Amino acid sequence: MPIVAHNDLPALQRLRAEGTTIVLPAERAAQQDIRELHIGLLNMMPDAALEATERQFFRLVGESNPIAQFYVHPFTLDAIPRGDKAAAHIARYYESFETIRADGLDALIITGANVTGEDLSRQPFWAPLGEVIEWAWENVTTTLLSCLATHAIMHFRYGQPRVLQPSKRWGVFSHRVLDKRHPLVADVNTRFDVPHSRWNDVSRAQFEAAGLRVLVDSEEVGVHLATSHDGLRMVFFQGHPEYDTISLLKEYKRDALLHAQGKLASEPPFPDHYLAKHEQAILLEWRDRLRQTAARGEAAPEFPEALVAPNIDNTWHDTAEAVIGNWMGCMYQVTHRERNKPFMDGVDPNDVLGIYSV
Structure with a gap:
């Protein structure tokens, strides 16, 4: 379409x-x-x-x-x-x-x-x-x-x-x-x-x-x-x-950064059934560095999206x-040809597709 x-x-x-x-x-x-x-x-x-x-x-x-x-x-x-x-x-x-x-x-x-x-x-x-x-x-x-x-x-x-x-x-x-x-x-x-x-x-x-x-x-x-x-x-x-494909990965990054900034009470878990163990290990290493930089008041390390994203199914x-x-x-x-009318003539609004009255 x-x-x-x-x-x-x-x-x-x-x-x-x-x-x-x-x-x-x-x-x-x-x-x-x-x-x-x-x-x-x-x-x-x-x-x-x-x-x-x-x-x-x-x-x-x-x-x-x-x-x-x-x-x-x-x-x-x-x-x-x-x-x-x-x-x-x-x-x-x-x-x-x-x-x-x-x-x-x-x-x-x-x-x-x-x-x-x-x-x-x-x-x-x-x-x-x-x-x-x-x-x-x-x-x-x-x-x-x-x-x-x-x-x-x-x-x-x-x-x-x-x-x-x-x-x-x-x-x-x-x-x-x-x-x-x-x-x-x-x-x-x-x-x-x-x-x-x-x-x-x-x-x-x-x-x-x-x-x-x-x-x-x-x-x-x-x-x-x-x-x-x-x-x-x-x-x-x-x-x-x-x-x-990477929407959940971006949400994980957002929440991890919010936690490092003290704006989220707990560290985010990994999204279920989404990341393989190798990609989880990469993110755990990044999260360790994130903790260290946050403790020192330094800028967050670069998020390893380029290493993780290609392997997400x-x-x-x-x-x-x-x-x-x-x-x-x-x-x-x-639908009716006139955009202000929802249905063609003869369509039952209580069974629009005609599958429940059969």
Whole structure:
């Protein structure tokens, strides 16, 4: 599904520079007689991850289907505090929610976010996110919720608050498909890996108590993929299938540096099922030097990313592409040609894909 370069967003230029074929010039798109799809990206990530999150989701969607045209419409919430650089990026490249709402969308992706404290209802994004969700439910064919966005909507819409876990669910974990007939997991391996990075969890029992459909679960870390009762209008991820190969490595570096600076109480463990023993040894040596330099008040030693990253296996991206491709395909089959109408005539909003009434 080529992403149409209808603006000069740096994420599109970065993907093109990588040699990818998923970015289509706007002038070429105009010559193709293909129904374009308009996808919103509500990016709630903090400043440091704002552009990386754009690239991750653009790449995942763009690689999922080589035929249809995909127009991305990034936006954020004004209530989220921003630094000058991120604010300038948003002002130049992002659209307003008012514009998004007026023009309409075929689908919407809502990212995670960084929060302070456990009570999501006290976060600055709580009320405006609720407004977006209510609008999307009535006007958008399908909304995909990533990690913390899933937790927020489970609390906001379904009355199922997330639960703090004794330890962080962090690493790459094996999952199993529970409902093989659902089109979102069609032709997907019945077991596959997904990265997770979270302290909190919404359990399978909570999803089911809310009347939602759990499609993919893990014995170690719980639910990854679920949908609203109708099968498509809301799609929930608790994991991070969009993660790059080294995303968890960068998180490890961040937390190790925060600990060395006295801003994190304990040293981070290694992400589960992610690093081989040789790479762990390299990082342990770096961490020893980090302790020494911190004690002397010196600059941190260079992080050995170049030694570690080439040996990290990516065991999740292909399946993530397949699931996102299925999601886009399901949406394409039922969305209305008018972007402000969520469904074609005759589609049952309580069984969007027609798989539960059969």
